[in-house]
Amino acid sequence: MLTKNIENLLNQQIKIEAESSQIYLSMACWADTHGLDGIAQFMYTQSDEERTHMLKLVRYVNERGGHAQITELKAPKTTFTNFVEMFEELYKHEVFVSESINNLVHETLGEKDYATHNFLQWYVAEQIEEEAQAKTILDKIYMIGDDRGGLYLFDRDIQQIPVLNALNYNAK
Numbered sequence: 443m444l445t446k447n448i449e450n451l452l453n454q455q456i457k458i459e460a461e462s463s464q465i466y467l468s469m470a471c472w473a474d475t476h477g478l479d480g481i482a483q484f485m486y487t488q489s490d491e492e493r494t495h496m497l498k499l500v501r502y503v504n505e506r507g508g509h510a511q512i513t514e515l516k517a518p519k520t521t522f523t524n525f526v527e528m529f530e531e532l533y534k535h536e537v538f539v540s541e542s543i544n545n546l547v548h549e550t551l552g553e554k555d556y557a558t559h560n561f562l563q564w565y566v567a568e569q570i571e572e573e574a575q576a577k578t579i580l581d582k583i584y585m586i587g588d589d590r591g592g593l594y595l596f597d598r599d600i601q602q603i604p605v606l607n608a609l610n611y612n613a614k
């Protein structure tokens with residue numbers, strides 16, 4: 443059984459994961475309308491992945507005697523100056539999600555909720571990957587600079603990121 447505190451914190455994380463899905467979806471829409479098909483496909487896939495993270499939490503809360511709450515979401519940003527700004531915001535958001543997961547893990551230890559602590563280890567590992575991926579992408583974008591040819595290649599190459607191939611997602 444979950445304590446009320448842990449249930450509330452998990453429900454907050456459900457909202458964060460849902461908002462993450464919406465953020466990626468909004469970024470996908472922006473990229474789609476700016477001719478960045480590879481980036482759009484990447485973002486659509488990431489949006490699906492974040493929704494899966496949310497559903498995993500929903501099921502866990504309900505299975506552990508809690509009640510998962512689906513609440514109103516904050517609308518994501520819909521326009522960006524350029525794709526660099528978009529990926530910088532993505533990276534900052536992933537750091538925020540990691541901090542939230544880490545705080546949740548800390549609370550589970552304080553309450554000696556080892557089952558939830560164990561469950562959350564998957565999210566800890568996932569966030570390490572998410573942050574590293576976002577940072578790597580950002581580093582590559584900074585190398586491109588203002589080179590339009592580099593942007594073209596980047597847009598094509600981002601389609602080769604393993605998570606995209608694993609889901610075989612085709613947004614068009």
